[in-house]
Amino acid sequence: MNVYQKLVIVKDVKSERMSQYILTLIPSKAYDARYGSSVCGRFIIRSDKGGFSGVAVYSCVYSAYTARVDTYKDGVKREGVFLLNHTDRSVSDTKADYARSLVSSLQILRGRRPLSRGEYDGDYYVDYTYDDTYDEIYDGGWFDEIVVTPDPIWDGVGADGMTNDEWMSSTTPDSTVDPSPEDGTSNETDDVTTSDNGGNQEQSGEPDVQFSGFNASELQKVKSAITSLQQRFPNLNLNGLRIQKGKWNGNGGISKDGTILLKNGYFNLPLALDRTCVLWHEIYHLQNGHNAGGESHSIPRYDPKVVPEEIELRIKNEVKDDFNITDDNSKELELYYRDRIAVISVISSEYYENELETYEKEKELFPDGSISEDYKNNRDYNVWMYEQKLIAARNNNY
C-alpha cells in the first residue's frame, strides 16, 4: 500500500485564518495503480479531487494531531470528520471513534502481518461495516513507500509587494481552519479546493495562452483581460503565456518557471482595467527578464526618511484597525506605525529597480485616472515602498 504526503496551507476566506497541515493520502489499490505518484497533485489541483478513491488524513504539522479524516470514492467525499474545534482543542470521544473508524487502515501499521478482512491483529479489530464499496481500500497491507511532493519553491515578490517571508510573517497559522469543511459551514478554503479551468475553448484570433486552476468566472475575467491587452497593445506578444491561479493574497506574481500567477486579490480588483493593468505588469516582468527574485536578506533596520501624507494615513489606519487603537495621538500608534514602515529585509537593488521601472511604464500606459482608486492607492504605496527598499538595499550593498 502506498501513502502520499504533501504540506498544505489552507485559509478561511472569511476570517483570514491560516492553517497548515500534512495531508496524507492513502489511495485505493486501483487508484494508486492508475495514478501513482501524481495522487497528491491530482487531489489538490483538481476540483473533483482527480477522481480520488481512498482516505485523506490532515495532521497538524507541529503537534501531529489528526485534524480531519475524510473518505473519498471516485472524487466524491463520502464521510468526514473535523477533530479540531475553534474554541476547544480537546476532541470528543464520539468524534475520535468516528475518525478512527474512517482511518482504520492506518491501524494496520501496528500489525505484524498483512490482514485479511475482519481479522484481529492483536490490538485492533479492523471493522469494515460502514461501506462495502470501500473494501478495496481497507484490504490491509504495508506502508512501504512514503512519497513527499512539496510545492515548487517560489521566492519572487507578488504584486502585493510581499516576499514569501514577508507574507508568512504577516499571517499567523493557527491550525484551526478546517481544510475540507462540510457544505453549509462558514469555512471556505482556497487551497485544497481549487477549481478546474471551466471549459477554455479556443476562438479564432485568440492568442495561444494556457490557463490553469481558474474557475469559470475567474477564467472569464482573465480572458477578458487578455482581449483587452490585445486591443490596447496589438504589438504585445501574448502567445505562449502560461497563466495559473496563484495561492494566497495579493494580485499577481511569476513563478520560477515563468508562469504568471493571478491570485485571489486579482479577482477582487474593482475594475476590469485594474485586472488588465496587473496582467500587463506581470507580462512586462516576464518579457523583460525580471526574474531576479532571490532570497531576502536581513538588514539593520532602515527607517524611511520621508513618508507621503496619504501613505502615513493609510498605514496608521491599518494599524488602528489591527490593534484596536482609537486615539490618533497614542504613543502605541506611532510605535506600531514606525515598525510597519521600517525596512528590515531586502532582496536586491536590481529587484527593486525592476519593480520601479515596471511601475513607471505601467503608469504611462494605465494612468491614475483610468484605474480604480483602490488600485491607484495600492500602486502608490508599492512604488513608495519599493523606493525605500531600494535605498535600504543599496545602503547594504545588496
Ligand SMILES: [Zn+2]
Ligand atoms: Zn511587479
